[in-house]
Amino acid sequence: MLTWGRGRWLVPACLALGLLTACSPTVTLQPGPFAPDPVCAAVIQLLPAELAGRPQVSTTAQATVAWGATDAITLRCGVENPPPTTDRCVTVEAGGSAVDWINPEADSPLLPPNALAEGGAWTFITYGRTPAIEVVIPAATGIEQPTAVLVDLAPAIQRAPASRFCVEATTLVP
Template sequence: MRRRQALRAGTPAVLLALAAGLVAACSSAVQVTPAARADTAACAKVARHWPQRVGHLERTKTTSDSPTVAAWGDPAVIARCGVTSPGPTTEQCITVNGVDWVAHRLSDGVRFVSFGRDPAVEVLVPHDYAPEPLLLPAFAQAAKQVPQGQRHCTASG
């Protein structure tokens, strides 16, 4: 009889622990919306080449079921395919592993968009991983699935 009472007394605690675990698991998915042109054949190719790891960061779940978005770590590095390719710009343009990227500083990190490729790949890197461009090599294989157009980074951006 004592054993049953112990199990009954422990049951609410076990249920509470399970519920807390489920809430934590649900809230750990990174909120991401697919880009406007995510449904292109080029983005389907990109999605097959997302890296498993970005630096030391493991891939994590997103709220989207689209393979054209992906996330790694906490805070999350987020990648999406299907954003609008940038036109001529005065923002910083860098080349990393054969891929040109336009960098735009945000209040909480840097937004990189592949340059000269349409549709473009977007990578959002939080300040926690500064210097942010050091994570871009992980995305070269994916970004190269979209052919390079005529636009390239130049010395002036």
């Protein structure tokens, strides 16, 4: 009769774990130029493990997170701060404070490459926060209220200090 000692189960267990890890999806992203900023580390640590019913998955770049194996919602911390723009700026209130986001138009130079996928995507870039943070929500996710995703991200995003805020068009002087 063949008997297995406790140590003999270690090899098959490690092999099984390795196979499971190899099958886990990984989303390819480019890091932002300011990804090494310590604020990004604080933001990333506070992000939810699940977003819009999608589990967090591995990414290939520092200061990035993705949720969902296909049509992943992505977040990159440490992207370039957006310049003055006429793109829509929205304020998302959550947890007693607000986060301002620029929502670039389809032809905006602010759009990252992963937002240009077939079918389109909602792209949001924090306004007035350093480092800037970008969120891309592919249309293929079927999420009808993309700003609801921003509400869920707000507690983490608030770790990046705000120095500027959206202004309403009515407050601009001609």
